[in-house]
Amino acid sequence: MAFPNSSLSTDDLLNMFRRMVVIRTFEETLGNLFSKGVLGGTSHFCIGEEASAVGVIFAAKPTDWLISNHRGHGHLLARGLQVPRVMGELMGKLTGYCGGRGGSQHMSAIDLHFLGTNGITGGGIPIATGAALALKYKQSNDIAIAFFGDGASNQGTFHESLNIASLWKLPVLFVLENNLYGMSTPVAHSCASTELFRRAEAYGMKGSRHEAFNVEEVYTVAQEAIARVRGGGGPELLELMTYRQCGHSKNDPRVYRTREEEAKMMEKDSLLLATRSLLARGLSQEQIDQAAADARAEVAKATEEALAAPAGGRDDALSGLFA
Amino acid sequence: MADREIYYSKAVNEALDEELARDETVILMGEDIGCYGGAFGVTKGLWEKYGARRIWETPISEGSFTGIAVGAAMMGLKPVVEIMFMDFIALALDQLLNSASKLHYMYGGQVTVPMVLRTPGGAKGGYGPSHSQMLSNLLIGIPGLKVVAPSTAAQAKGILKAAIREPNPVVVIENKRLYPQKGMVPEGDVVLPLEKAVVASAGEDMTLVSYSSMTPVCLAVKNALLKAGINLEVVDLVSLQPIDTDTVFASVRKTGRVILVEEACTTGGVMAEVSALISEHCLDALEAPILRVGAKDVPIPSSLALEKIVLPQAEDIVTAVKQLRAY
Numbered sequence: 001m002a003f004p005n006s007s008l009s010t011d012d013l014l015n016m017f018r019r020m021v022v023i024r025t026f027e028e029t030l031g032n033l034f035s036k037g038v039l040g041g042t043s044h045f046c047i048g049e050e051a052s053a054v055g056v057i058f059a060a061k062p063t064d065w066l067i068s069n070h071r072g073h074g075h076l077l078a079r080g081l082q083v084p085r086v087m088g089e090l091m092g093k094l095t096g097y098c099g100g101r102g103g104s105q106h107m108s109a110i111d112l113h114f115l116g117t118n119g120i121t122g123g124g125i126p127i128a129t130g131a132a133l134a135l136k137y138k139q140s141n142d143i144a145i146a147f148f149g150d151g152a153s154n155q156g157t158f159h160e161s162l163n164i165a166s167l168w169k170l171p172v173l174f175v176l177e178n179n180l181y182g183m184s185t186p187v188a189h190s191c192a193s194t195e196l197f198r199r200a201e202a203y204g205m206k207g208s209r210h211e212a213f214n215v216e217e218v219y220t221v222a223q224e225a226i227a228r229v230r231g232g233g234g235p236e237l238l239e240l241m242t243y244r245q246c247g248h249s250k251n252d253p254r255v256y257r258t259r260e261e262e263a264k265m266m267e268k269d270s271l272l273l274a275t276r277s278l279l280a281r282g283l284s285q286e287q288i289d290q291a292a293a294d295a296r297a298e299v300a301k302a303t304e305e306a307l308a309a310p311a312g313g314r315d316d317a318l319s320g321l322f323a
Numbered sequence: 324m325a326d327r328e329i330y331y332s333k334a335v336n337e338a339l340d341e342e343l344a345r346d347e348t349v350i351l352m353g354e355d356i357g358c359y360g361g362a363f364g365v366t367k368g369l370w371e372k373y374g375a376r377r378i379w380e381t382p383i384s385e386g387s388f389t390g391i392a393v394g395a396a397m398m399g400l401k402p403v404v405e406i407m408f409m410d411f412i413a414l415a416l417d418q419l420l421n422s423a424s425k426l427h428y429m430y431g432g433q434v435t436v437p438m439v440l441r442t443p444g445g446a447k448g449g450y451g452p453s454h455s456q457m458l459s460n461l462l463i464g465i466p467g468l469k470v471v472a473p474s475t476a477a478q479a480k481g482i483l484k485a486a487i488r489e490p491n492p493v494v495v496i497e498n499k500r501l502y503p504q505k506g507m508v509p510e511g512d513v514v515l516p517l518e519k520a521v522v523a524s525a526g527e528d529m530t531l532v533s534y535s536s537m538t539p540v541c542l543a544v545k546n547a548l549l550k551a552g553i554n555l556e557v558v559d560l561v562s563l564q565p566i567d568t569d570t571v572f573a574s575v576r577k578t579g580r581v582i583l584v585e586e587a588c589t590t591g592g593v594m595a596e597v598s599a600l601i602s603e604h605c606l607d608a609l610e611a612p613i614l615r616v617g618a619k620d621v622p623i624p625s626s627l628a629l630e631k632i633v634l635p636q637a638e639d640i641v642t643a644v645k646q647l648r649a650y
Contacts, residue, residue, distance in 0.1 A: 065398075098431035108430040115397060116430060120421050126387040127422060130394020130402075137350070137376070137400060144394075160387035167382070321428050321467050323435040323490040 006216045007223070010281045014291055016058055016215050017274040020050040021295035022083065023074045024271060027246070029303055030073075030090065034250045038307070039090060043104045046074040048245030051270035052177050053078040055218025056145065056238075059226055065113045065135070065144045067128040070105045071177075071244075072117030075147050081109050083302035084309075093309040100312055113142075122155030124148060125174070129161045132172035132235070143171040143229050151182030153196050162203040165235040173222075173229050174200075174237045177212070179244040184256040197239035205235050212240035213268040216277060243268070326509050332502040334480035335365050335441070339403065341512060342487045343373050346401065349487060352379040352388055353405030362407045363443060363502050389415035389440065393422045396438040401487060409444035409496065410453045416461070423492040424467030435490045441483070444472075445536045445586050446634055447499040451625035457535065457586040457618070459593050462494055463564040470564040471517060472496040474538035476506030478561060481515030489517060496563075498536045520567035522574065526556035529647060530574040532597055533584040534560040537635065541584055544640045553644065563593050571597060572605050579610035580650075582643045584635060589617035611650040614643045 008016075027045040034043070046053065053074035057066065068075040076086050081097065089096025089107050096102075097109050105119035115131055118124035128146030135142050152158055153176055165172050176196055180187055187194050200207025206228070210221045218240065225236050243265040247254050254262075271292075278288050329337070342349050351366060357380040360367030370378040381388040385406060392402035406412050412419075423436050446455035462470045469491055473479045479497065486493040523538055524545055531541040538559045545555040558574045560566060575581050581601060583594035598613045619633045 067394075096431075098429060098433070101431055102429045106425075106429045108426075108433055110430075110433040115394070115434075116426070118422070120417060123390070123417065123421060126390025126418065127394035127397070129387070130391035130396070131398050132394075133379075133391060134395040134398030134400050137395075138398075156384075157387050157390060160382070160384035161391070163382060164384060164387060164391065168379075320432050322469075323427050323432075323437075 016054050018291045018295045019054050021292045023050045023077045025296045025299040042249045044071040044249050045246045046071050049242045051215040051218050052212040052240045052242050055215045056222040059219050059222035063142045065115050065131050067115045067124040068117040068147045070119050079114050084305040087302050087306035088309050091306050094312050095309040122152040122157040125157045125161045129165045132170035145173045147175045150178040150187050166203045166205045169234040171229050172235045176239045177242055179242050183248045200237035207237040209239040212242040213270050214273045326507040328505045329508050331476040331479050331504050332365050334476040334508050338480045338483040349401045350377050351403050354407050385411050385414035390418040392438045393418055396436045397434045401437050403439045406442035408454050409442045409458050410456050424465045436492045437490045439486045439493050441495040443497040443499045445498045449627050452622040455623040459563050460587050460591050469493045471562050472535040474535050474559050477508045480508055481513050484514045485517040500536045518562045520560050520570035523557040523559040526554040528554050529580040530556045530578045531582050532558045537584045537586055540637050544637050575605045576608040580647045582614045584616045588620050589615050590620050611647050616640050616643050
């Protein structure tokens with residue numbers, strides 16, 4: 001069934017489905033690469049949260065500026081960064097977007113108006129607010145969009161930035177991806193009031209909460225919110241209810257929740273829902289399977305390319321501290 | 324251009340005024356910097372002249388408005404942030420440490436962060452433990468951040484102008500005790516080099532290295548000791564990160580004896596770094612151990628009587644000079 005207010009064509013939706021499969025496959029591939037010891041450090045996967053990234057970012061203009069957090073691969077890939085270069089960055093290769101200096105939590109692509117992922121929880125929220133200040137100052141028609149989680153909503157920067165953004169009527173959309181857990185801590189154990197979108201009211205801005213499993217639904221609510229922000233209505237807070245199907249990071253045994261809960265949430269898997277929508281719009285299962293296979297092949301090819309790319313040397317490590 | 328004698332605080336004000344007029348992308352951000360003119364009157368008149376579009380008076384949210392400056396700088400503005408007391412930099416430190424200083428490097432050169440953070444450090448007499456600190460030591464160990472601490476009105480103006488034109492983040496440590504001190508400042512657009520120490524007063528017998536509020540104290544000690552036939556050389560670091568080792572080493576090689584003076588805690592301070600550099604590179608020229616004169620390693624008490632004991636005084640420098648002479 002198509003979402004009632006959706007302005008998406010079937011081609012658009014298929015394209016979004018395909019991008020969600022790229023994200024899902026990318027994260028699964030990373031999991032394999034970690035277990036093979038190819039990747040160092042850690043990574044925070046967004047398996048289960050693809051509809052939030054793709055829905056919002058497809059609703060934005062390509063010139064709107066994005067800021068993401070530690071769980072940013074979905075946002076990066078939704079914006080259309082080249083998969084081999086995102087993978088290369090994670091592998092620490094020179095072909096990566098930041099030459100391997102940033103890695104998963106510190107990746108930007110300025111030419112695509114992606115200001116960066118940020119490894120400090122809540123650290124990107126004021127930066128997005130500052131980007132919005134600059135956009136307003138330059139009388140640009142673009143807006144800034146900040147992605148962060150329920151955990152970040154307990155940082156001072158969240159409250160301070162929402163207050164300032166509202167006070168100064170800055171063109172910024174705050175996207176709070178509520179996946180119910182800050183690492184292992186359930187929202188009810190960290191937030192005195194669990195309806196996080198209501199925090200917007202304290203700062204004189206519109207806040208709203210939406211399920212974020214159906215990508216069409218996310219697209220529609222994001223499109224409306226983005227139009228209001230772009231129209232000069234000031235900032236908004238979108239609380240998108242999602243679910244991280246995987247652990248917090250690569251080594252998480254998920255002792256803080258039950259397998260039953262996970263199974264129940266899997267019924268709302270965004271790929272499953274998008275597949276149903278595409279079938280309802282008349283696409284065949286074979287067409288959908290083909291799109292998914294194409295997406296998986298793209299990630300596989302990107303992974304090979306990134307594996308083959310060179311890592312940097314002494315000069316790459318020690319140069320470029322100052323502009 | 325003619326020199327005039329103006330207050331250090333007025334020199335900062337002139338630099339801000341001239342840079343706001345020169346470059347449309349320069350904006351100011353901070354608490355009570357509008358009609359109030361800032362807690363120490365440094366931004367007086369700028370809000371009236373440039374309006375709210377250029378002068379962003381913020382809520383008391385250092386952690387976020389510093390981050391907002393980072394975001395605005397990434398997008399091509401040149402924000403100059405005021406942190407009312409240097410002690411409050413603790414609230415802004417995450418954005419300096421994990422974003423401003425790193426973004427250019429960690430994003431592989433895709434962005435620059437041309438922001439300035441100005442803040443008055445140091446004690447002014449009785450402000451107490453959370454309003455008196457010289458926290459230079461917290462900042463010099465952050466790669467990617469430039470840190471300067473002007474000691475005269477002329478430096479306050481010329482160094483701030485250089486900092487605003489720098490494409491990298493710069494922290495300018497001003498000083499509450501220096502704000503009401505007057506000095507000769509050239510009129511007009513005089514920009515000083517950001518990374519150069521200066522020989523504040525040449526001498527032969529011994530080197531005093533200092534910065535910020537301790538440079539005038541060192542100069543007073545020099546003048547007092549001239550009568551006793553001791554001619555000290557006073558080197559003013561100006562830049563704390565990077566340290567202009569050429570100027571420091573040349574002086575140490577000339578005199579062979581050095582006392583390092585700062586208002587910050589002695590342990591882990593800027594002068595600990597200078598001491599290490601001198602011992603690594605000038606050991607052959609030293610005729611006596613390197614001495615340090617700094618604050619005692621305790622919080623700065625509010626009581627004027629107690630504060631005087633904790634902070635370095637001219638007498639402490641004189642004692643160190645006598646100690647080195649006797650060596």
